[in-house]
Amino acid sequence: xxxxxxxxxxxxxxxxxxxxxxxWNEYNLKEGVDKWTEYGDDIQFRxxxxxxxxxxxxxxxxxxxxxxxxxxxxFIRFGPNSSVPIHRDPKSLAWIAVTIVGDxxxxxxxxxxxxxxxxxxxxxxxxxxxxxxxxxxxxxxVLFRKIYTKTSYETLLHLxx
Ligand SMILES: [Fe+2]
Numbered sequence: 001x002x003x004x005x006x007x008x009x010x011x012x013x014x015x016x017x018x019x020x021x022x023x024w025n026e027y028n029l030k031e032g033v034d035k036w037t038e039y040g041d042d043i044q045f046r047x048x049x050x051x052x053x054x055x056x057x058x059x060x061x062x063x064x065x066x067x068x069x070x071x072x073x074x075f076i077r078f079g080p081n082s083s084v085p086i087h088r089d090p091k092s093l094a095w096i097a098v099t100i101v102g103d104x105x106x107x108x109x110x111x112x113x114x115x116x117x118x119x120x121x122x123x124x125x126x127x128x129x130x131x132x133x134x135x136x137x138x139x140x141x142v143l144f145r146k147i148y149t150k151t152s153y154e155t156l157l158h159l160x161x
Contacts, residue, residue: 004117007108007130009157011123014063016098017056020144023048024100027075042079047072048144057146064159066096073146075100080138086113089128092147094156098123102141107133125160127153 032044048054049072057073060066078084086109089095099122107118109131126132134141148156 002110002116002130004108004119005157007127007132007153008106008117008119008121009125009160010119010121011096011125011160013160014060014123016123016144017053020053020056020098020100023051023053024075024142024144028077032075032077036082036084039084040079040082042082043084044077044079046075046077048074053144057144066156066159067151068148071147071149073144076143076145078102078134078136078141078143080136080140082136084133086131086133088131089147092128092149093151094125094127094129094153095145095147096123096125096156097121097143097145100142100144102136102139104134104137104139104141107135109133125153125156129153 027046030046032046034043035045036043054072061069103120105118105120108116110116111131113131
């Protein structure tokens with residue numbers, strides 16, 4: 001039987017750096033890379049490859065001995081007009097994210113697209129192979145997120161505990 005622990009873990013041992021919002025405001029001035037244009041043409045990615053936000057993230061990586069250090073984290077902005085259906089992430093196995101803007105809940109589903117669970121989070125690990133969905137409800141949503149393509153949710157869960 002699947003429980004929320006199999007796909008969602010709220011990270012409470014560490015606080016996200018409080019300067020991330022200001023950092024995002026700086027990044028927001030630059031043009032992002034459009035992705036997933038099939039979903040409302042309003043989703044942009046900005047890779048964080050230097051600066052204080054990266055330093056904070058690298059300290060977290062070091063503290064929890066997180067793998068896949070070569071890939072930089074990104075800010076992802078889901079615009080008010082974006083709409084991504086229930087999906088499993090094609091590329092990642094799992095991700096760790098900080099909510100920067102927006103309080104819309106993330107919803108989890110089973111393979112029959114029946115809803116299992118919904119939650120909001122500040123800092124969390126998500127199993128992105130579990131079907132999931134977030135209705136932006138016509139409002140902006142921004143995450144600071146690191147994806148894992150070779151490391152399973154279970155392994156990351158273990159490291160974060
Ligand atoms: Fe996703």
